[in-house]
Amino acid sequence: MTTTTLQQPGAPAEHEEHPKHNLTGFIIFLCSESVIFLAFFSGYALLKTSALNWLPNGVEGLEWRMPLINTIVLVSSSGTIALAEHFKNRENMALFRGFWLMSMAMGAYFLYGQAVEWSGLQFGFTSGTFGGTFYLLTGFHGLHVATGILLMGLMLIKSFIPGNYKGGEQGVQATSLFWHFVDVIWIILFLLIYVWQ
Amino acid sequence: MTIATFPPEPTPEQGWGRYFGFCTDAKVIGIQYIVTAFFFFLIGGLLAMVIRGELITPASDLVDRAVYNGIYTMHGTIMLFLFIFPVLNGLNNLLIPTMIGAPDMAFPRLNAVAFWLVPIFGFLLMASFFVPGGPAYSGWWSYPPVSIQNPVGHLINGQGMWITAVALSGVSSIMGAINFVTTILRMRAPGMTLFRMPVFCWTALAAQSLQLIGLPALTGGAIMLLMDLTFGTSFYRPEGGGDPVLYQHFFWFYSHPAVYVIILPVFGIFSELFPVYSRKPLFGYVYVALASFIIVGLGLIVWVHHMFPSGVAQWMRNLFMVTTMLIAVPTGVKVFAWLGTLWGGKLRLTTPMLFCLGGLFNFVFAGITGIMLATVPVDIHVSNTYFVVGHFHYVIYGAAVMGIFAAIYHWFPKFIGRMPYEGLGKLHFLLTFIGANLNFLPMHPLGLTGMPRRVSSYDPEFTFWNVVASLGAFLLGVSIIPFLLNMLSAWIRGPKATHNPWNAIGLEWLLPSPPPEDNFGEEVPTVISRPYGYGSGQPLVEHQDEIERRLALQEAAA
Numbered sequence A: 001m002t003t004t005t006l007q008q009p010g011a012p013a014e015h016e017e018h019p020k021h022n023l024t025g026f027i028i029f030l031c032s033e034s035v036i037f038l039a040f041f042s043g044y045a046l047l048k049t050s051a052l053n054w055l056p057n058g059v060e061g062l063e064w065r066m067p068l069i070n071t072i073v074l075v076s077s078s079g080t081i082a083l084a085e086h087f088k089n090r091e092n093m094a095l096f097r098g099f100w101l102m103s104m105a106m107g108a109y110f111l112y113g114q115a116v117e118w119s120g121l122q123f124g125f126t127s128g129t130f131g132g133t134f135y136l137l138t139g140f141h142g143l144h145v146a147t148g149i150l151l152m153g154l155m156l157i158k159s160f161i162p163g164n165y166k167g168g169e170q171g172v173q174a175t176s177l178f179w180h181f182v183d184v185i186w187i188i189l190f191l192l193i194y195v196w197q
Numbered sequence B: 001m002t003i004a005t006f007p008p009e010p011t012p013e014q015g016w017g018r019y020f021g022f023c024t025d026a027k028v029i030g031i032q033y034i035v036t037a038f039f040f041f042l043i044g045g046l047l048a049m050v051i052r053g054e055l056i057t058p059a060s061d062l063v064d065r066a067v068y069n070g071i072y073t074m075h076g077t078i079m080l081f082l083f084i085f086p087v088l089n090g091l092n093n094l095l096i097p098t099m100i101g102a103p104d105m106a107f108p109r110l111n112a113v114a115f116w117l118v119p120i121f122g123f124l125l126m127a128s129f130f131v132p133g134g135p136a137y138s139g140w141w142s143y144p145p146v147s148i149q150n151p152v153g154h155l156i157n158g159q160g161m162w163i164t165a166v167a168l169s170g171v172s173s174i175m176g177a178i179n180f181v182t183t184i185l186r187m188r189a190p191g192m193t194l195f196r197m198p199v200f201c202w203t204a205l206a207a208q209s210l211q212l213i214g215l216p217a218l219t220g221g222a223i224m225l226l227m228d229l230t231f232g233t234s235f236y237r238p239e240g241g242g243d244p245v246l247y248q249h250f251f252w253f254y255s256h257p258a259v260y261v262i263i264l265p266v267f268g269i270f271s272e273l274f275p276v277y278s279r280k281p282l283f284g285y286v287y288v289a290l291a292s293f294i295i296v297g298l299g300l301i302v303w304v305h306h307m308f309p310s311g312v313a314q315w316m317r318n319l320f321m322v323t324t325m326l327i328a329v330p331t332g333v334k335v336f337a338w339l340g341t342l343w344g345g346k347l348r349l350t351t352p353m354l355f356c357l358g359g360l361f362n363f364v365f366a367g368i369t370g371i372m373l374a375t376v377p378v379d380i381h382v383s384n385t386y387f388v389v390g391h392f393h394y395v396i397y398g399a400a401v402m403g404i405f406a407a408i409y410h411w412f413p414k415f416i417g418r419m420p421y422e423g424l425g426k427l428h429f430l431l432t433f434i435g436a437n438l439n440f441l442p443m444h445p446l447g448l449t450g451m452p453r454r455v456s457s458y459d460p461e462f463t464f465w466n467v468v469a470s471l472g473a474f475l476l477g478v479s480i481i482p483f484l485l486n487m488l489s490a491w492i493r494g495p496k497a498t499h500n501p502w503n504a505i506g507l508e509w510l511l512p513s514p515p516p517e518d519n520f521g522e523e524v525p526t527v528i529s530r531p532y533g534y535g536s537g538q539p540l541v542e543h544q545d546e547i548e549r550r551l552a553l554q555e556a557a558a
């Protein structure tokens, strides 16, 4: 064994090539990030179950049809991004970029749908704890969707740099992991806010 | 592995400049953290002197009552977020890579960003002294409804700045934690399995896992607090249907584990130093290592013991009383392991050892009052009295800060390359140990007889113990002088340190002092045995004798 310093004990040595740790770090970050959502979710549940009148005056409940369409789009984008990754591993860059772009578009559509929904609501974020938690949860999640789209855009640009193909690998993996994360959070959020009324 | 070019050429002197800039070397960042932390320690300490000066007489005569509220709030906040956490992250930066044989942290740039956030939010917090209405005054835990009042009405107010600073501190700590955990998991030297890792790294791993699990909850809670304060939401506002106790859950879900984030690395320091200075292997290494993670598990399910008087259900009180008491078990395992290590050892009473012994003594005392506080009826009786203040200062000053001093004296020669002075060190120890006990012991009888905390005036019957406590505090204030003198003069003109002045076993002691920029570089020795092989004669790494011989040659040549 000659050079390598960054080895798991017992693993075979790789000459000169230090394995990267970005993905490990990113996964740790996602685990940590999920706790913020957990805090918001449990706060929502606690406030809702202990509230005397949960919905602000004049609000009947939330319309769930459009958010459901939004949900379907977002969940499917998890599939398209997985396909994109698959084609990248096959080194088919055209299909990778196609599906990658499609996932971005679906994410953007989700955000658009969210904005339309927000603008049609009769309550604001100061309308009691219901309004506050509703906007906090959907807003914070929306922020993550926007971040995801930005990350995807970045990876897309990186894929055009010649020779960068290998280095961007972990970035693509991390981004798609992030996207699945955003998706799972949304499903819980949807159940919590729209289904449990 | 081969050791063809070992030891690496010592890196030429690089001057002071790099300590003031954006540097990605973990050893520089470590020192940046520690020096910054002690800068804030002096400010927090000065505030403590004002507090004790006020409390030396029963009347509220030194500062205005409202100012007093701001002073203890800022004292607690500065000590925790700008002293203890940064100083521990400094030690992590110095020790983790060298102890596991890594050239640097996994993400050097992230590391530097995490550090530079500290002076930024430190500045923000200091600036809050000068805004209209003064700094935050709702105590270091910032409970609503007090913390969501904005009587001055400015958008920029002390409380808002406090919340922003704490949130930034959280971001910085999360960045640090990601880095430390990744480094420990992925960058260990060949042959260093988890159960050959020094206990300090085990405790750092445990503490940083707690940061990752707990901190986001506080961040989430703080975001909601800031919105209540600034944008008129009512998450915690009872009149708007909100629930102030919800904040307490968020706060303590993190802030209780935070005390383990503080004390676990100190356990690590004890476990490193006792074997060195008693020339015996650490007693029960595996159990000490694993106990850290049992503390993590239990530490996450005890937070409601801070809320016994907050109107939580009786079943919750019972449950959390039991989990809290269970923590005494893994902690006891560690204490017994240290005693077992000391037992029959050849004790060398150097400055670091004295600080460890003093710290252990204080810790055991704090453990006893801790068990008392875990008992619901006792806790409800002494809640919000000086008994609590006494208890946690025993842990935090008596044990944690003393352990940190021990670590600084012990590893100073390694990272600065010069020896601190023993005489000044022992004087520092003596003043600290006496001062701390004189300061914090009287708080227990005060609390038991009913003196509330967070008051600037009190009934004259409490005068005697308060005077004693204040004298102890001033002694503590003085104790910092020999420390600073020692550090400065040793740094500038202390005797040169050899690579292993304490005769310790560990990868970091197989490096020149100070270590070269990328530590072992490409030639990390292969670890072949457990740490702490004192008295066994078993080498820690392959080619140990050759490495030691070459280091000695290099030193002789210099």
Ligand code: HEM
Residues within 6 Å of the ligand: B045, B048, B049, B051, B052, B072, B073, B075, B076, B077, B079, B080, B083, B084, B138, B139, B140, B141, B389, B393, B396, B397, B401, B439, B453, B454, B455, B473, B476, B477
């Ligand atoms: C120079 C040594 C110190 C002295 C004399 C001192 C003194 C005090 C006193 C008298 C109080 C109670 C104030 C009150 O309730 O009215 C207090 C509170 C506190 N101290 Fe210290 N302290 C010292 C060091 C530290 C250190 C090193 C830390 C942590 C690293 C710390 C953390 C705290 C915290 C968190 C509070 C609670 C603040 C609050 O009630 O919101 N102290 N200190």
